[in-house]
Amino acid sequence: MKQIELQQDILGHNNSIGDENRDLFNRKGIFVLNLMSSPGAGKTTLLERTIELLKDNFAIGVIEGDIATSYDAERIGAHGVEVTQINTGGACHLDSSMIKKVLTNFELDRLDMLIIENVGNLVCPAEFFLGEDAKAVILSVTEGEDKPLKYPLIFRLAKALVINKVDLLPYLDCSVTRIIGDATSLNPALTIFETSCTTKTGLNDWRKWLEGEISKKKKNRTRP
Amino acid sequence: MKQIELQQDILGHNNSIGDENRDLFNRKGIFVLNLMSSPGAGKTTLLERTIELLKDNFAIGVIEGDIATSYDAERIGAHGVEVTQINTGGACHLDSSMIKKVLTNFELDRLDMLIIENVGNLVCPAEFFLGEDAKAVILSVTEGEDKPLKYPLIFRLAKALVINKVDLLPYLDCSVTRIIGDATSLNPALTIFETSCTTKTGLNDWRKWLEGEISKKKKNRTRP
Numbered sequence: 392m393k394q395i396e397l398q399q400d401i402l403g404h405n406n407s408i409g410d411e412n413r414d415l416f417n418r419k420g421i422f423v424l425n426l427m428s429s430p431g432a433g434k435t436t437l438l439e440r441t442i443e444l445l446k447d448n449f450a451i452g453v454i455e456g457d458i459a460t461s462y463d464a465e466r467i468g469a470h471g472v473e474v475t476q477i478n479t480g481g482a483c484h485l486d487s488s489m490i491k492k493v494l495t496n497f498e499l500d501r502l503d504m505l506i507i508e509n510v511g512n513l514v515c516p517a518e519f520f521l522g523e524d525a526k527a528v529i530l531s532v533t534e535g536e537d538k539p540l541k542y543p544l545i546f547r548l549a550k551a552l553v554i555n556k557v558d559l560l561p562y563l564d565c566s567v568t569r570i571i572g573d574a575t576s577l578n579p580a581l582t583i584f585e586t587s588c589t590t591k592t593g594l595n596d597w598r599k600w601l602e603g604e605i606s607k608k609k610k611n612r613t614r615p
Numbered sequence: 616m617k618q619i620e621l622q623q624d625i626l627g628h629n630n631s632i633g634d635e636n637r638d639l640f641n642r643k644g645i646f647v648l649n650l651m652s653s654p655g656a657g658k659t660t661l662l663e664r665t666i667e668l669l670k671d672n673f674a675i676g677v678i679e680g681d682i683a684t685s686y687d688a689e690r691i692g693a694h695g696v697e698v699t700q701i702n703t704g705g706a707c708h709l710d711s712s713m714i715k716k717v718l719t720n721f722e723l724d725r726l727d728m729l730i731i732e733n734v735g736n737l738v739c740p741a742e743f744f745l746g747e748d749a750k751a752v753i754l755s756v757t758e759g760e761d762k763p764l765k766y767p768l769i770f771r772l773a774k775a776l777v778i779n780k781v782d783l784l785p786y787l788d789c790s791v792t793r794i795i796g797d798a799t800s801l802n803p804a805l806t807i808f809e810t811s812c813t814t815k816t817g818l819n820d821w822r823k824w825l826e827g828e829i830s831k832k833k834k835n836r837t838r839p
Contacts, residue, residue, distance in 0.1 A: 542654060
């Protein structure tokens, strides 16, 4: 019982700072995406392709969450967008206070979209609301078709599912149909993309979805 | 400060039950392996191949750790070994008390090896000692060459690193040389295997290593 109460306490505290972050994003009209996946599902590469597709029309900021190293922030920084690295120093997920602390690094008045690349982990990040408008989960087909039912929470909470590395399907025993069936049984409202950053498959649909979300957020901006 | 003390408390409690488990395994002469990786790196398939290679000569037990579902236990059970499923119901790792609770399901007097397949997560499971003799981390080449430095703890603590799915290397931009270089810079004592369960590459070396560990453990068995 004690353990449960403690966890509720941690999550409750996290949610209230998440709400503060969200209020700020709403006032500024910034669409905020929390990008989550297992290690190596392709978050950073998808993010690089996304920036290339959108940066001429939108001002994009990126927060990179990693346990150690700043490799990802260096990769993203090379694309000419504002990027801040958070090293969690062991912690398995980002939380809302880590996000709050680094927001001063960004010129929020000019940003259209802030993408938060979470720590590579299909479990813990899902529990921590950061203030985002949407969570997107990336699942690489190399991870296998059984993952939605084995890691249900992240698929239940996500607004978008990106089934990635589909160029490798000919060499794998993995059914995209089963992934989609299981994921939508958990979450019928999921928007699903099938992508490959190697062959550029599906990136246009992903770009259009993001553009739609950015423009919705701009329209619904809360004025002070 | 409070958070750090609490964590030490949790880990300290976990370690002492882990020590109890270890004492029991030592008395019984059972080699215990804690198998860890990201989701979808190939733990269960490697385990199936391992059982096929060893079950005629050794009595093997398996504990399957998953957040939800019993798919993996069903796959393992089909190979005719003793298997117990632990569903963590959300928790991102196994701990030593979960292991202690299910040990009564096994005939420990006849077991030579117990393999614990941890929850798919490259972060949290590394922190929790279960009573095992060795941790093995599996890294799929589809996850990318940068993972050892980005998730250093698990590579520091492992006795063996299995670089898996090497049959997919021709279709990927991933340097096994860099994985090995970075992993051994973190942990020079690592024993490293390069495997594919599809082409059966490297499985014989893996089998020989396990046979060696099982026989060392039998020899060092502590008598009551």
